[in-house]
Every structure is written in C-alpha cells, then in structure tokens.
Amino acid sequence: MALVIGPSRVGKTTLIRLLEERLLAQAKSQMERDASFIPFASITAAGPNASRFDWRTYYRAILRGLQDPFVDGKIARIRERELREAMETALLQRRPIALIVDEAHHLAKTSSGRYLQDQLDHLKYFENLTGVSHLLVGTYELRPFRKINAQLACRSVDIHFPRYDAAHEEEAQAFRSVLWALQRQLPVEQEPQLVDQWEFLYARSIGCVGLVKMHLNRALALALTEKKKTVTLSHLRKTALPEARVELALRDALESETELAETAGADERLLTLLGLRGSRPASSQQMQEKDQSSSPSSALRPGKRGPGRDEIGGGVSSDEQDRAG
Template identity: 35%
Template sequence: MAGNFGFPEEILNSDKDKKITYFKKYTVSHYYLKHAYKKLCDTISKPVNTPVILVYGPCGVGKTTLFLGIAKHFIELAAKELTVDPGRIPIAGMEAIAPDTGNFDWKDHYIRSLKSLDEPLIEKKIDFESRNDKTNNHLAARAFRSSLENALKYRRPYAYMIDEAQHLAHITSGRKLRNQMDVIKSLASNSRVPHVLYGTYELLPFRNLSGQLSRRGIDIHLPRYRTEVKGDMDQFIFALGAFQKHLPLENEPKLVDNYEYFYQRSLGCVGILKDWLLKSYTFAIENKRKVLSMDICKEFSLSDDQCVKIIREAREGESLLEENQEKQNELLRLLGMDTKDDELIETTGRKRKNKVGEQNPTRHNVGEVRNAQ
C-alpha cells in the first residue's frame, strides 16, 4: 500500500505514542467546519459593531477544534508584528468553569482571564475608586474586572474567546440571565476587543435578551450532519473517509463500508466521531493490533442512552433555530405588514371589511314587523 497512505509513511516505524499523537492532532477540514471558520475569521478581522459573537452547536460537533484553529490562525497572522511589539497577545481565551454553587463565579472568571493574558501581580489588584467600600467580595470582583479591561486594551488581542460558555447561563434567577450577557457586552465594548462565546445550544437564550444585544451581536451555527439535509451524508462520509486514510496502520480499516453505523453512533457530529476513533485506535495500537476492526470500534461507541440524550438535546436546539410560518406571521404582524387581507382579495376578489360574526351594514325599515316564518 506504499504511496496510498494519508499519513507520512515513516510514522509506521515510530513508537505507539507518536502514532497516537499524530492522529490526535489530525483535523478533517469538513464543510461545516470550513464555513464556520471562514465566517468567524472574517468577523474577527473586520469587526463592525459586533462586540459579542456566539458560536453554538450540539455537543461534540467540533467547537473546540474551531476554537483552536482560530487561535492558530491569528497567532500566525501576527507573527511579524510580534517581533516589533512582543507585549501584544494576538488571541486569548479560556474555558468557562462550571459553578460549584449554582451561580457563575465572575471573580474566578476575571482571575482566570487575567492569567490567560499573562497579567502580573494578579493578587495585588486594587480598585482605588472603591477602596473604602466594606463589601470585600464586591470590591475584589470590581478590581479584577477593571484590571481585565485594562489588560485587554494593552494586550490588544484580535478577540477574546470563551469555550464552554453555556456555563455563563448557570444562575439561580432567570432575572439575572440578561445581566450575565450585559457583563460580557460591557467588557467587549470598554476594551474594544470582540468576545467570542463557544457553547452548546444552551447559549441560544442569550441571542434575544434585548434588542441592543440582538443588533450588536452575531451568531455562527456549527451544526451536525443531518440525514434530512441534502448533501450532509456525503460530507459525513467524506469526513469518515479522511479519518480512515489518516489512521497510521499498515492495513487501512474499512470504516466507510460501515458509514451508517458510524453515523448512528456519532449522530452526525464529527467531534464525537473523532474522539470515538481515537479511543478505538489507541486500544488497537496499545494491544499491537494491525487492523482496526469493527468489533473494537463497537466496544468504544456511545451507548444507546448516551446517543438518545445527545440527539434529543440537539433536536431541541435545532428546532429553536428553524424559521417557521408562525414566526414569520408574528414578524409581519408587528411590522404592520399582515398579508391576510391581501390573500383574501386574491382568492375571492373582494376584501372583508368586518370581523367574523359581525353583520354587514344595511338600512332597516323603521316600524316594519317581519314574519317569523
């Protein structure tokens, strides 16, 4: 099979750790990932009144891969500039930490964000405007927030990115949900650094918290491949075939021949597929198997319960994004552009002027007694 490998042939003579590392680092540039990557790069490079960018999709679709790809792109873009301005950080980001107590911990978020920007003496931050305030926790959080805004201004990243951003929505009061997004918007506006939030469909409530947030934000959807969408299965098979070619094995596995099973257990999510194949391949290499068999793959696939849970969450999120006639009618009604009367004219040739059940205006004879027959 010399010359037919998708990987450098010399990897076959490497130790198992190098083989596993090679496949772990390999990324398939599939259609939805390329589309989201281009849109996000363009938005960050030319921000026009879009301080907050939401990137969402189902669990395991490849959002973290997109996160890492964007970071790599902007680091390379700023390589020459860094020789002149070594204090600049081209791109920065972190993973939002799930709260321990039910409410998202902003103080902890600010500290972690400052660390990601290589900010010195974080524990010495003081808010001089409120240094006499007796509410120490509030004072500390405010000082860290002010320091973060300044660090973003001076480090001048193209964007600040937050992975697993759905954790921001973990609060005990629905009233505070808008406050969470207002904090991010304020940080982005004051620092003039776009903030990119990556997360699951749990980010969707953030989209329409206010008219201002809707106007100044932008959404990027990274979907899974769906059987009902034309061309999606071809793209999924392409991704599966690319992984098949890049598994460092002497005998190429027959994954594409079983694409329906791989689709069923990955739910059309390329990230789930990649993690699954990595676990299966690691087992095969560590046990000196020359072939990645379907038996091994089945052993490391998601269970029925896991698949059902993930696909239910995905379907729920997808349904919230679907444009339907009810939403369109509501928009037209609010704009005063309801077309029902126009449709009535087209179908009947006349326009109904009165409400249903309301009698048409007529002249009645005064004093006339009508027979009840």
C-alpha cells in the first residue's frame, strides 16, 4: 500500500492522470495479448454523499473501473457481501497492477461506527487476497493512516507531494516557470506579466499550482467582464483569497510538512531504542511497575483494611476499664 499525501490543489489528481497514461503505455503489449487484463482501476473515494464513506459505493466503483458488465444492471438490490465477492473475483480475473484511490482521506469518514484501523484492515485483506496494491491519494488528512498500528506502518510507503517552497531558489524558479507557462495560455489580447507578480501569487496560493489556476480563472473572468485587454495586478488583488483562508491552509501545510519530514539523528534514536547506544529506555509498562513497587505500602485506599490482625484489649483506656468494672 502506498500513500500519496499533499496539500489540497497541489496537483495530485494531475499526477494520477499521468500515472494512468504511463501504466497504459507500459501495459499495451500485454493488453493486446490478453483481452482480460486491465492494468489499473482508478476511482474516487468521495461519492455523492461525501459526508461518509460507504463500502458498497467503493465496490461498485472498482467494478466499473474493471469494466464489469453487470454492476449497473437493473437487478434486485445486491447485498454488500455479494458486491465484495464480485469485486474480489474481478480483481483476481483482471489482475490489475494497482487500485488508484483519489480523495482517499474519505476512508476515515464512516457511518457504521467503524474505526480507521478497521477500514485499513479491510484494504489489507484485499491486498493479501488478490495481490493488488492500493495507491491511496489524498490531502494531509491521510497523515493518521501512516501510524494507525505497527503492522500497517511497516506495510505502507509514504510519498509526500509537497507544494513549491520558494525559500529554496530552485523551487522559486520552478514556480516562476509555471507562471510563465500559464500567462501564455490566458485568452486575452495582451499577455499578462504574471512572473512580475510572482511573490503576490505565491503568497496567495502558498505554492500550490491548483490554487494559482483557480485564482487566475477568477481574475480572467473579471478582466473579461470589464472588457480589458489583459489581466492586471488590480484584477489579481480583487480576486485573491482572503488572508485568513490562506493562513489556515498554510498553517496546515507547515504542520504537516514538519510531521512528514525526518529530523536529524533518526538513526541514533532508533539504535538507542534497540539498546545499541547506551542504556535502553524503560518501556511504559516497566515504568508503571516501578511506580507501583516504589509506592508506600501504608498508602491504602479509603475504607480498605490493612494487612495483619487488629489489636485486642490493649486499646481500652483505664477509665473505660473502671466503668466496665
């Protein structure tokens, strides 16, 4: 299982289209020899009811991607188990290289009380049964998928698809090149000088090309409405995203980039945990047992009797003995 993670509008869907083209080109000869072979199935996890994830919709989408002729037929209602078995059979027969799932972060949205680990265990079961790998593509909401448990963490590969980071000159130059290509494609009489405004466009897009394109579409619509010959800085400013929205997206990106980046000293920290550097740190269970053993034995819960016998007779005062006599 592979996780392709990046900010919204960074170009992940475009990456999927390029991957599909490459898979088709590589599998062309095999498809000509074997008519049953389909190199991939590409679906979107977010359906019409995007507030929750539904396995029935997921199974049907894969069956459509594998060109099942009966999935949309006018037949009686099919139970979820039957849909799952049909999908498993189709995967075994079609033998795709991969299942590509866009908007995969919607897997975490459930309506039946299933936890995220249950969803990923479900996918792992399909991979074990059919031998077909899942390529899950989504926003930074996919981050929890990476560490849901030790087994899944070791079975998956993370692929970070980041935004352009203009703090590095080579990436700033690449971003300017993108703007140069986009300004040549705008349908206006005079080519706008977007490269001259690259810092403003970068700030309002945080380096995500998809956000740049949406911004340019809004600015172009305004320029055409005003019957202007080109897109000006005024058009760009009037149609830019508000600072509060941009800051929200930027903070999420910065936090996610920090989590996904491996900091210096990772090898030494792992070797220390393995006991090869100094003393091995105590586990949480060992620390708990140590705390319990070091607590005073006299610290008893209220109402709980201490160990041993109660004293008999010795605790009666002399006044009580005289009255009793």
